[in-house]
Amino acid sequence: MEPITSAYLHLPFCRRRCHYCDFAISLVGDDAESHIALQGMRRYVDFLIREIALTPYSSSTCDFEGGDQPPLRTVFFGGGTPSLLPPDLLGSVIEALRERFGIDPDAEISMEMDPGTFDAEKLTQYVDLGVNRVSLGLQSFDANVLKWAGRGHTLEESREALAAVRANRGVERWSLDLISGMPGLTKEAWSDSLKEAIDVAPHHISVYDLQVEEGTLFGSWYNASRIGENGTNKTMVSNLNSRMARPELPSEDESAEMFHMASETLRGAGYEHYEVSSYAKVGSRCAHNQVYWTGRQGWYGFGMSATSFTAHGKQFARPRKMRDYEAYVEAMAAFIDEPSRARTIKSSFEARAEALLERLMLGLRTRNGVDLVHLRQDFGDAVLAEIVSAVRAGWPEELVEMDDYRLTLSDPGGMLVSTQLISTLMVRVSSLHTP
Known part of the structure; x- marks a missing residue:
């Protein structure tokens, strides 16, 4: 194992649970600045900082120059919706990492952000703390798809968020997230979303295929449909969908075609398809995510549900x-x-x-x-x-x-x-x- 120079931190707060989400989250409601919500965030950050302080350096199995533990070179704040966290609390977490492990002056510090949870001023505060890469969770440029997915933002808020990120010179690189295979998503609408994504010119685009997970709202709505595709009573499934009055999921063949459309369209626009769900302009790959795939580098994980991968290939997931x-x-x-x-x-x-x-x-x-x-x-x-x-x-x-x-x-x-x-x-x- 090479020296560990990466850290993932889970910030679990969300205004609501999206219909497809099975992540470990903590709901704060629509008023994320209420006394109760802020009290919960402060308590969690206190525990997060304690965990950072109590975590020992993970030794490597190869030598590195100088004999000292190198500082962190990538930091990733995932969630949840990290952009709900007040900047002063994020600053406390970054300072805790700096005190415990050190942070390289040129480190990539990424943060997942959702439209409707930040404005230009708040983004600038994050950037001033060291955030230099943003992963923007738009998921779709189709208003109806956003509605059926249970997303907490509108298309207008998406475009406001895009404008803020593109205008901030401290954001050195930014990524856009899209999800294919969503209810009501046609191939034509998917093609339009891909073209609009290219038009706003992110450095990186992540394209995820919808997975209908047990325990989610989509799971209760659509698992019968998935079974129906495999040969069970399709009349029953059709009647169920009719009673629900909800848009159907794309078929497996349609979802596969959307994957091919994304690859062809984005590669044609100059994006490298460097991982199943990841596309990047030259020199704009996500350095942190590449750590997960090397097999020779580990990472620290902090926070609820976070997984660390430390010396000698040991993985450990928090509750x-x-x-x-x-x-x-x-x-x-x-x-x-x-x-x-x-x-x-x-x-x-x-x-x-x-x-x-x-x-x-x-x-x-x-x-x-x-x-x-x-x-x-x-x-x-x-x-x-x-x-x-x-x-x-x-x-x-x-x-x-x-x-x-x-x-x-x-x-x-x-x-x-x-x-x-x-x-x-x-x-x-x-x-x-x-x-």
């Missing part, structure tokens, strides 16, 4: 729900007493501590609990003995169920206070505190 993410950060703090301690932790200890933390946190938040037999096999008798001793010494009997094979929190008592119990456990397992 998708807000309370679980907060519990994850609390548990980190419990076994790393001070942020400065993290700088001295060796890579083998880091991997071991992360794996044990993941095992305990995820296991103890389920009714299946933690398999103690597997825990002994993976971490050894000494760690198992410390955990058993810590549980017996620090947890009330009515909150825990434990035998020779399994450790489980009682339901509902133990699960209700799982955050406190896990934190207490991590403090008492002394082998995790010293490399």
Whole structure:
């Protein structure tokens, strides 16, 4: 693995959930500047900054000049809708990254932004903080498609956002997002969207094919249609769509044709098709996204649902729900007493501590609990003995169920206070505190 010089940060706030979205988000409503919404954002940013401070450097498996950890060269704020975050809070996060890892003066700092959530003044504030690349989530230039997708912006707001981004000289590169295969999207309308995208001349265009996911509003509306294409009762499906009075999805053949249209049209306009969903002008590829695809570089992930990929090919995903993410950060703090301690932790200890933390946190938040037999096999008798001793010494009997094979929190008592119990456990397992 090469030295890690990239960080992804998840900012989960959205005004509403789009009909196709299955991302980990936190809804703030239409008034993102209300006291309640801002209070939630500040709380999340506090946890995000704590996670950054508690995260140890991930050692690489190849040498690099000077022996010091190089600074971050790419930073990506994804979501959610990061442009709902007040600039002062974003500045706090960037400063936390700078203090912990350093940020290269020429770093690419990308931010996903949605029309209707920022204006020229707010964009300038983001740019002044260091944001130099914008990923603009238009998704479509068709007003009806935006409506059926549940997007929170209008075409007028899209064009206002485009004007603001194009006029800001501090935005060195910017990208435009489009989604094909949307309900009601015809090949003619798709062709028009591609042409309008080319006309506004972004440096980069991302084209995603709609995926109808379980648990989304589209999933409940259209999964029967997807099944119908594979040979079930099409009359039933047609009747269902009629009752819903909703536009049909393009067929699989039509969606495939839209993919081909995008590739042909954008390549003809001078865009390089450098990844399945990514097109860029010469020299304008997204540096951060390329890190994901190299196989030799890792990245830090911070925030709810974020995945990191650190030394020796280890991936770790943070919890998708807000309370679980907060519990994850609390548990980190419990076994790393001070942020400065993290700088001295060796890579083998880091991997071991992360794996044990993941095992305990995820296991103890389920009714299946933690398999103690597997825990002994993976971490050894000494760690198992410390955990058993810590549980017996620090947890009330009515909150825990434990035998020779399994450790489980009682339901509902133990699960209700799982955050406190896990934190207490991590403090008492002394082998995790010293490399």
